[in-house]
Amino acid sequence: MIEGVKQQKWWGWGEEGKGYRYEDKPKFPAFVKKMVGVDITAPAETIPPFSSLNVPASQLTDELRGTLAGILGDTYVQTDDETRVVHGFGKGLRDLMRVRAGQLERIPDVVLYPGSQREVEQVVDACVEADAVVIPFGGGSNIVAALEAEPGETRQVVSVNLGRMNKVLEIDENSGLAHIQAGVFGPDMEDQLRAKGWTMGHHPDSFVWSTLGGWIATRSSGMQSDKYGDIADICRGLTMVMPGQVLELRPLPSTSSGPSVREMVLGSEGRLGIITSAWVNVHRIPEVRELQAYFYPTYEDGLRACQQIVESDAHVMMARVSDAIETQYIMANGKKSKSKVSSLVSKGIQKLMVQKGWDLEQIAMSFVGFEGSASHVRYEKGIVGKIVRDNGGMGVGKGPGALYDQKKYDTPYIRDFMLDRGMLCDVSETTTPWAYAEQIHTNTVERFNKLMDELGVQGVVFCHLSHSYHSGACQYFTFAINDNSANAMRTYDLAKREIQQSFMDNHATVSHHHGVGEEHSPWMEQDISPAGVFIQRKLFEGVDPGNNLNPGKIIHDGKPGITSNSPDA
Template identity: 85%
Template structure:
């Protein structure tokens, strides 16, 4: 490890010693038992020690090592086994299943840590001259297989960790722009901005373990994107190192300069070069920030309310609504209530029953407000009227405060589930509003049919997470009770069914996680074969030697197999 550069544990999410615990959540074990039949209170086997792994040897040549050390210094050229394993995978389910079972495939031969723009330029040229493969690495939180070398890659593989390039370089306070190095993690970036009274406002679930460069490379979206925009809106300019040249895009509010090169880089997943810094929109820290919680009789009522909120004068920071099963999941994750909290909960349920609500169908919603006290009061008033029009009710800011405190802990639950034979993952998409209910209903039904077909218990739930003028993102979480050696095949079946349902119901392959190798089989359905042709021509033109993270975005085989309906 390199001083000052955070590194996740090799076998799961986040830092060693931090994990999800259910003991203080009395409703969670019964919820899991009810949904998938698994007893999460039973003892589990510990994760095997790292020493038990058979790590393939590095293939780094003496010549390339010497070149890299001359550019970076020997201390920033790492070939130890654990560093290579950590950088050889993202944190997708397939990644975790493979690394836990010791199926390590093609690891990077070396991990390098440049500290300056000039060092990135020199190392890119050195690796390309040696006909090596370059894979940019941010925080390692990617879940679509965008960080792995191809299994049959015979060339030397270099993982480029930008963690030393982590500074806010400049703030243009007149324009509301900041120039920031691409390797900065979310919390470190916000700390630097907040010290000067600013915020970028971009908070994905992976915020603690992802970087600015990674957000740009995958077209990330954050929890507060309803106000601040997706990273495609936030990123106004950037610098990217390419073989033999450097792309520099100035931070302009808008341009008419032909096909947008900025848009070509957004979501490029390392296939065009290594992003080293970016100019981004920043905002003054708001006076008031508040999350209010609401309930609706059904998820469909909540969807319609969110659409109306977007169409109204209430420019909220976030508008999120969970379907019935996810609402039960959220409530099951609550800690043991105090007497006052228990009474309050019972009082709310009594009101719901008096309204004729079915407690098995209720949908929970969080709406976020930011700005001056006057502005927040005005927006809350507008939202309250919309909620009531759709049969909903407000329950105050207590649940929202709890959600705000725990929002970055969610990824830890996947490791907890895997320990107990539960394979859990997420898939997200976006559709026009006209198809929002349809894609939810049909995707849930398709998943359940798939589980029935193979005789495995599973559960899927969903929330609307990001809203736009014409539509919204819906974020599906699914869990499968399979601790057998065939768990990866079961996961594949479920994942393919969900992704194909997106295609069949007017959705996109991914809203903000990117493509990688996981989603590439559906790209021709998503953007048409002609769209894939354009992307391929772009990658071939920029990188004819296939040195820049080859195999991502354009489908080249596994894990997708084909693109024919649910057999994709």
């Protein structure tokens, strides 16, 4: 551990000692039992001690160690086993299954902690000169296998952790821009900005354990993207260290300077270099911030309402709607209310729904976020309220929205809790034009459920619309499978394959904001066409002819649903 640099635990999400608890959520055990057939109140599997792992020895040569120590100092050249294991994986389900089982394969030989732009330049040049593999590392939250070396890699593998480069360097208040180092974690960045009255407004689910550089490298999107935009909209300029040279892109509002180099770097996942800082859009902290909750008779009603909200004069901060099963999940995952009034309101709302003729098994919950001046928020709430009513929905106030705001970063802890109890839980997200929004939801759910029947296992999939655009929206699917057998990894691979192929078959993209890594790369030709993959391949080969920069990510020669680490590979 390096002082001042946060590090996640080796076997799961977040820090040691923090996790999910069901005891104060009386409806949740019954929900899980019904949907997946698992009793979460039974004793969980214990995590093996780290000492039980057979960690491969570091292959770092004395020569390269000496060179790196000369650049950074011995303190910032780490080769201890736990640090290497933590930096050898992201936090995807397959990552956790393998690391808990001791399937460590090709972990980094050394983890470096540069503290300046110049040190990153020297490190990259030294590693390329030694023909080593260089993998940038931010918060370690990646879930698409973008952080690990290829299994058969024989060269030295170097993980470069940018956690010491965590400062807001400058705020251009006149332009609404901030120059920020790439290794800063989300909360630390917002604390620095808010101290001066500013916010970037980018809040992905991984916010607590992800960094600015990671967001840019994976084309991240946040919960408030309807107002603030995706990271591709927010990032206006950047600095990236490449072998033997440094890319400097000034923070310009727009350019016509040929094919966009900025766009080439966005989503490049370390294949072109190490992003060290960026210029980003920032905004004054709004006077009012409010989340309102709504219900619709069905998910399809909610989808139509979200489209109409986007098309309206209400430029909301977020518009989210959950399908029927996810709505049941949200309601089952709520704490027992200590307030009789709160409880009566909940029963009263359900009674009203029944009176309206709603099927309580099909209702869809929605959250809409508003920001701005008090008068502006009132104006937007009026527009949204009418759209909700026109689509058969009803508002239920700020209470559920406040609860959502408090728990919005807790989902990965629930995933770990489920894995401890033999459940395979993961997510896949995509975007389609509005014309196919209902179709992809229906078809993906049907295909998943059919696969579960064929495999003879119990599972559930649910979904929410999370980000809206002029022409379409992102839908975010979560699935859980009851399989604690020796075939669990294959079951997971088959489920992931079915969902991703459904995306391809229903006018969607391979990923909206999780990136490509190795997990999604087999579908790239279907997504962007063979010619698109050809362009990407030539770009990577041209910048990195030695294949030193995070090789095997975004494009590789696998087949759909099978990564290089899959049992079918």
